[in-house]
Amino acid sequence: MEVKMQEIIKLIVLHMQGDLSETQQKELDRWLNANPRNRDFFHQVTSREKAKEKFLIKEHINSEKAFRQFSSNIRPARIRYIRKISIYAAILILPVLLSIFILIRQHEGTSRSASTETPITPGKTKAILTLAQGETIELSADRSPASLPSGLHLKGQENELIYNPSDSPKQDIQYHELATPRGGEYKITLPDGTFVHLNAGTKLKFPTRFDTSKREIFLSGEAYFEVAKDNARPFYVITDIAKIKVHGTAFNVNTLLNHQTQTTLIQGSVGIFVQGDKQEHMLKPSQQAEIDNTTKTISIREVDASSYIAWKNGVFQFDDERLESIMDKLALWYDVNVFYQNDAAKDIRFTGYLKRYDDINIILNAIETTVSASFRIKEKTIIIN
Amino acid sequence: MQNDEQFIEALNNKNVSAYHTLFKDYYVSLVMYAMHYVGQEEAKDIVQDLIVSIWEKNIQFSSIGSFRTFLYTAIKNRSINYLKHKKAESNYISHALHQGSAEEQELYGIMEEEIYRIFFHVVDNLPQRCQEIFKLHLEGKKEEEIASLLQISISTVKSQKQKAFHRLKDELGELLSIIFFI
Structure with a gap:
């Protein structure tokens, strides 16, 4: 499937450029004939209307502007704060800085990160x-x-x-x-x-x-x-x-x-x-x-x-699967309990490919990044919000 | 591919210029992919949030293939969850989710964006005049039409098109190391 899709994309690009060899044309025809929906997709994606539409929409999406927004988003607020006050009162502020630093460290210590020691291990x-x-x-x-x-x-x-x-x-x-x-x-x-x-x-x-x-x-x-x-x-x-x-x-x-x-x-x-x-x-x-x-x-x-035997190859494969069912599988494999602070979270759906032998934090981070749920680990319990 | 590996390593190391490349090469296509599910403004927010969270959570990628798969999958998940939380649009959701097999729609959606991502990438790296001609060609315009539209000779159209095609060919090999797990 993976290789094939890549090949089809290439053939369609070459077709749009008007540069298909005879063998490539045959290959493309075989794919088009395999499924009427392949043909519908092909006609639609190569149409002049689609090309116009795509280039028109592109005009309205400014990736440079988005990158600038990103740059300002990621600059951690506390660094800016520290820099600002240090200009005004560098000497007086040193003890304050130290305590801020300690506070931050303590704060970080309570949040979950990949380096946090947990008693949880994969199966x-x-x-x-x-x-x-x-x-x-x-x-x-x-x-x-x-x-x-x-x-x-x-x-x-x-x-x-x-x-x-x-x-x-x-x-x-x-x-x-x-x-x-x-x-x-x-x-x-x-x-x-x-x-x-x-x-x-x-x-x-x-x-x-x-x-x-x-x-x-x-x-x-x-x-x-x-x-x-x-x-x-x-x-x-x-x-x-x-x-x-x-x-x-x-x-x-x-x-x-x-x-x-x-x-x-x-x-x-x-x-x-x-x-x-x-x-x-x-x-x-x-x-x-x-x-x-x-x-x-x-x-x-x-x-x-x-996808139903992915587990035996060391993979969790979830295909638009409910979070509750995903957590049941993780709980069994990592031998943990799951607690929902918010029952609505059970119905969130997730699609993805995760490694069964990875640390639980890596798995939870990956899920957290793509869906709107947050996880906290306490002892051997995963708390979901 | 050497470049891909370097790019992924730089992303994993939170290199800001790698993130700049991420925006240049993927942002437009990701927004368009999200637009299969939501409106343009929401799509921009969803993509921005995703990239910020990749940075903040320090997500590590093992290859360019898994990186791309992750992006498209995450955009889909986030878009659908956004729709589910927006009750007002519930009619639209059921419409969007029940058109054909979801998996198949998703596959076609990704293919569409990847096809145009290749064109965008090539076009962005062409000289102005050449870009113009290539776009018109993709929109199905004949050489004569392009010549009269831009008030240049047909032979210039031909040579500029050739230039674009050569560039495209070089890029194709590089851009197509895609692994999809759908």
């Missing part, structure tokens, strides 16, 4: 593995447990948990549970080779050896799945509300939303069953199924699937 690689007998093992990227049950090992810098394919089919089927806390994430490869990435506040229960007829795992929370292909044994993800039948594929399931259970398909195909219902609802790539947790109704829509 880390950590989880707790519970074995069949209830024994628990703490897992994290920086610390390897003393011992792991046979058939399990850790891999790579992030200590990804790997279940070896079971050698003895006679072995009993035992269930293990991997749980990430708030502010945690973890990656695991199941005995059949299926890869699962658990987001914060998520539980995954799975057998140490899959049955010969089907593969079933249990999920609450949010996880991204890349299911290993095995036509003989269908793969099921079971949540409180839904059962997702997988036909070899990559997808994201989220049960952490307020009222819905959401399944987003990246590639392949999955079928969704509302618990207690026999009807299978098929999803195609880039479709999303939302089941209302109370009414148990299912709705399927087309989405930009990549």
